Amino acid sequence: MSNYEIAVLAGDGIGPEIMAEAKKVLSAVEQTCGLSFTLNEYDVGGLAIDNHGQALPEYTLRGCEQADAILFGSIGGPKWDNLPLEQRPERAALLTLRSHFDLFSNLRPAKIYPGLEALSPLRADIAASGFDVLVIRELTSGIYFGQPKGLEGEGEEQFAYDTMRYSKREIRRIAKSAFEAAMKRGKKVTSVDKANVLVCSRLWREVTEEVAKDYPEVELEHIYIDNATMQLLRTPNEFDVMLCSNLFGDIISDECAMITGSMGLLPSASVNETGFGMFEPAGGSAPDIAGKGIANPIAQILSASMMLRFSLNQIEAADLIDDAVLKTLADGVLTGELLSADKRHLAKTTSQVGDAICQHILSSTGQTA
Ligand SMILES: NC(=O)c1ccc[n+]([C@@H]2O[C@H](COP(=O)([O-])OP(=O)(O)OC[C@H]3O[C@@H](n4cnc5c(N)ncnc54)[C@H](O)[C@@H]3O)[C@@H](O)[C@H]2O)c1
Numbered sequence: 001m002s003n004y005e006i007a008v009l010a011g012d013g014i015g016p017e018i019m020a021e022a023k024k025v026l027s028a029v030e031q032t033c034g035l036s037f038t039l040n041e042y043d044v045g046g047l048a049i050d051n052h053g054q055a056l057p058e059y060t061l062r063g064c065e066q067a068d069a070i071l072f073g074s075i076g077g078p079k080w081d082n083l084p085l086e087q088r089p090e091r092a093a094l095l096t097l098r099s100h101f102d103l104f105s106n107l108r109p110a111k112i113y114p115g116l117e118a119l120s121p122l123r124a125d126i127a128a129s130g131f132d133v134l135v136i137r138e139l140t141s142g143i144y145f146g147q148p149k150g151l152e153g154e155g156e157e158q159f160a161y162d163t164m165r166y167s168k169r170e171i172r173r174i175a176k177s178a179f180e181a182a183m184k185r186g187k188k189v190t191s192v193d194k195a196n197v198l199v200c201s202r203l204w205r206e207v208t209e210e211v212a213k214d215y216p217e218v219e220l221e222h223i224y225i226d227n228a229t230m231q232l233l234r235t236p237n238e239f240d241v242m243l244c245s246n247l248f249g250d251i252i253s254d255e256c257a258m259i260t261g262s263m264g265l266l267p268s269a270s271v272n273e274t275g276f277g278m279f280e281p282a283g284g285s286a287p288d289i290a291g292k293g294i295a296n297p298i299a300q301i302l303s304a305s306m307m308l309r310f311s312l313n314q315i316e317a318a319d320l321i322d323d324a325v326l327k328t329l330a331d332g333v334l335t336g337e338l339l340s341a342d343k344r345h346l347a348k349t350t351s352q353v354g355d356a357i358c359q360h361i362l363s364s365t366g367q368t369a
């Protein structure tokens with residue numbers, strides 16, 4: 001029997017609530033697929049600041065290094081918002097983990113699920129035309145990681161700046177990820193940039209064009225970021241794979257999440273060149289709903305599925321989870337944010353949605369919870 005060591009970093013806000021459901025799902029997968037998971041839990045983020053004085057304690061980092069994969073919840077929240085940037089959970093833990101493991105390739109698949117078309121803010125006839133986009137976001141460079149400088153100057157002349165930088169090597173490897181993904185999907189890459197203004201974007205275009213030559217079957221188109229945000233709403237089914245730099249991918253993926261109906265539906269995989277990865281919802285710790293048992297656990301559960309698919313090569317188990325999620329949504333077992341105001345009294349809790357997904361997994365082999 002294959003046994004996998006998973007570093008589980010639930011984090012803050014809704015993190016522990018939705019992680020509890022992903023753990024249940026992994027347990028259902030153990031019972032049905034003959035796999036075994038050792039889930040090692042570590043503090044991270046604000047919780048780790050409170051418990052250990054730093055957002056990414058040494059024991060957490062070592063635990064991640066020893067694991068086969070990292071399952072991450074979400075971090076941050078108002079309690080830690082006033083810390084200096086370099087100590088905040090987002091920078092000190094999340095960005096450090098991404099950089100430490102060189103998790104440059106971030107996959108964020110977004111689609112409108114059957115039966116949930118009415119949830120999309122897209123116009124009904126446009127939503128009916130379909131939406132199934134894979135955002136490929138460069139995750140370890142760009143403006144997030146350019147040399148940060150302290151404040152300089154005085155008074156009204158005081159200034160701050162962040163530096164956007166990209167090397168050809170960094171652009172080439174993320175572009176390859178996008179073309180490889182497009183080969184398995186709709187054979188189209190839309191590269192998002194701001195090449196009418198930014199030097200980094202000019203280089204981005206040049207290198208992307210070079211990479212495209214190795215993939216003659218894949219159509220490459222370029223689009224400016226501002227236009228991309230608009231066309232996503234106007235002609236969403238024109239997109240297949242969207243290749244984005246770090247900041248543009250952050251913004252585009254939140255827009256894609258909302259087109260599907262909820263931030264709570266968007267999973268993500270962040271992988272390096274060896275296939276090692278960290279898997280986490282694209283959304284955050286959602287302080288506005290934390291502690292109420294109403295967060296949607298699906299993004300976290302689908303992130304566990306991406307972990308099985310992309311890092312552990314357990315395709316059958318991943319398919320089983322994805323299928324169980326589809327069935328649960330089709331059954332109308334939905335958290336409140338997926339329901340219109342007049343139907344909100346029918347909302348299920350985080351835990352009820354997790355249970356329903358487990359039930360579908362177990363019943364696939366005739367077991368019951
Ligand atoms: N990967 C991460 O850990 C991560 C990602 C994004 C933001 N953050 C952090 O999270 C904190 C809150 O950020 P924010 O409010 O800008 O973004 P957010 O993604 O936490 O929340 C945005 C909106 O989406 C909703 N939402 C998010 N996840 C949901 C879910 N599973 N189910 C239902 N609704 C959901 C929230 O209720 C909120 O209305 C900040 O500290 C931010 O830096 C962390």
Ligand SMILES: CC(C)[C@H](C(=O)O)[C@@H](O)C(=O)O
Pocket residue numbers: 090091094250282283284
């Ligand atoms: C929390 C923040 C640093 C992070 C990012 O910007 O990458 C988040 O928004 C995301 O999308 O994963």
Ligand SMILES: [Mg+2]
Pocket residue numbers: 250251254282
């Ligand atoms: Mg984001």
